[in-house]
Amino acid sequence: MSLRYYIQGIGAVSPQATWDSGVFLDEPLHYEENILKSVTPDFKQYINPVALRRMSRIIRIGMSAARICMTDAGLAMPDGILTGTGYGCADDTIKFLQEMLANNEQHLTPTHFTQSTYNALSGAIALSLRCTNYNTTYVHRAFSFESGVLDAMMQIADAPQKRMLIGGFDETDPHHYNITRRVGYYKEETVRNFDLYTSGTRGTIQGEGASFITLGAEPTSNAYATLDGVQTLFGVRDAAQLRAAVERFLAARGISAAEIDVVVSGRSGCVVNDKLLLEVQDDLLPHATKAYYKHLTGEYSASAAFGAWVAARILREQRIPAAMLPTGAPAAIRRVLYLNQYMGGEYAMMLFTAV
């Protein structure tokens, strides 16, 4: 099949100052807490002030990332808006719930309820653009962004003129943090984010952000890379199974493991959950440079969107920022494999190639 899928633009708001396209994680922010919140741009640059009034923080973050991405891609009207998220608009959801419980189901705030829906961001983007095209939201933990990518790729295959806006977003929330810490999601001890991978303990740190890509079949002058495929894996039992799945994924695209130059790894700093991922990236891809990002953004369900953002930039700029703690410095970077695990439950990969 001759059709290729080009990343025509990108945009991210994260706990690093990523909205500025002039810098690429060059001066990373250091954190000494287990919850990493986004560094936000001046929202008025991206969102009209009247609309801004009723938007929650995460909707503002998501809208800004989407706008940055569209401007970067020179895209005025997407043919589809696809978002992925784990907990969605967590802050509004929890606020409405707390009000409901505290006030015995009286005097609640309608705005919290209307903003609590998972598709609030995809709807808000459509509304701001008056975009009546395809609009959906996937809410499957660490398959959320990946589901959007696969959906968009199929629609581009159906109609190659289509240009799709695909994003992933999640927001930190102290209640979720406390609650899921009960089942071992987050570290018991406070960790410095740059010490995440040497902590030697269970759990990770919570993060957030919103990242978007514009995907289309045309190799625009601004294209960063091609996105050659996405695969999600559910019910992975051992490293052999994961390794076989990665090999099949690469073989289906006609390449071997030795051709992967860089692995953007979804290592989370949890000694238990990272085990299979690390084993496979070391055994199957020993020659590839490994680069990490979850210490920069924290862990969240839709963090693969940030993974795509870094993979695209690595390929266009032909360099891996030192902040990603790369294990090497490849001379030329042609192929990047994004390989992720989330809480030891979901595994996923995406393949990117330089243009």
Added chain:
Amino acid sequence: MPRVYVTGMGAISAIGHNVAEAFQSLCDEWSGIGTMQYLHSQHASMPVGEVSLTDAELGAMTGLPDTTGLTRTTLLSIIAAKEAIRDAGITISEANGIRTGFISATTTGGMREFERYFHELQDPKAVGDFNQYADTLDSADHTEKVAAILDIHDYISTVSTACSSSSNAIILGAQLIKHGHLDRVICGGADALCKFTINGFKILMILDSEPCRPFDQTRKGINLGEAAAYLVLESEALARDGRVIWGELTGYSNTNDAFHQTASSPNGDGALLSMQQAIMMAGLSSSDINYINAHGTATENNDLAEGMAIQRLFGTQPPLFSSTKAYTGHTLAAAGSLEAVFSLLAIAHDRFYTNLNFKNKMEELEIEPIAESISKMVDIDFDPIENVLSNSFGFGGTNTSLLFSKVKDA
């Protein structure tokens, strides 16, 4: 591209614990809307469409030895998905080489349990059985638990686009088959009633304290319901082996109103576009549609927008249309797949359903839904039902239409 057929259906809702019971209720014009029995809320006076079983009874119905940590949404989901698989007459096994997916939809996932145990869960010192619900608010929780129980591993995903969620799950399933990623997909949605949504719709003042009246001039809002419903979609090659085929998914469309955060455009622009595109995809014209299972929530806004869209597309003599929300309540994420089941039953049995509680034509419209009087006119020779359009619209401006067609030479 392969055609996509429906070979199995499962549903549990206020009007029946399985598809056969639901069909009987629809034919008998029996509404499942009643007083709140199983959910404990300050707004117990609000009529709802509850599944008339306790969590323990649902647990027993699943046939599983242990249902620890399964939310009500998950229990509903397992029951309906298992029925769909039985109905399709299939066995799921990695060994048979049939690539199988499970795509579910939900708007609130495990909120019912989360809101019950929220205080305990967020208190790091509290200990107890509630710990099993620590991450069940996550929408993927029910999908993964059901997929594991059904032994489905090839592809899973979860959709949440408010009240159109499970229609979009069906669209993704169809796309994955058409593009050759999967051979078979079980897709649909599930939502258990919870205080969160009761209070949300109540504060928006679109919850009716009386039984809801879709497309009626006096309508005052929705009754909430709970349900799970799934379809088994298969590629043509797989489906054509002598098993019953309920119908073909010939068209689908997802559009956005881009009008308002929670309201539909009153002239029905988005709804019109989604119906038009679904009909176009199927290669049909509007005159080929025999029945429309409308979204018809009974809110002032939805029914006006949808009614206007039907009138603009079909004129003042539209196909028979009705909302089944007055039977089941608005089952949110499950509504699209539940009504897909009803649409396929309409095709299989050449039946359409009375729009319960309709008495007064809306002032703004020239058209009206299937009133009781029409459905009783047994001597009228109606066209056989070959093509049914099923609409689902929701917050965030989401509009989805599915088009199911009769499969003739099956």
Added chain:
Amino acid sequence: MDSLILDLKKELIERLNLEGMTPDDIADDMPLFGEGLGLDSIDALEIIVLLDKNYQIKITDPKEGRKIFHSVKTIAEYITEQRALAAANPPA
């Protein structure tokens, strides 16, 4: 009445998240919806909750709200009227 109007303005700014606005920016008779302040249907629901919570005034029909919520002044008049009614007919 003037103190009620000022209270209402402060409450509206807070509840409706009117960022950067002060009570002085809202004239007593400025239309709240449409051309004036540009509020919408969700704001109307927020005002209904505000009146219930802070003034124990229940509005059950959002359409009724539209007339009452024309401006801060009309809201204040409605509150005053309802208070007078309540004083004349104390709950049994």
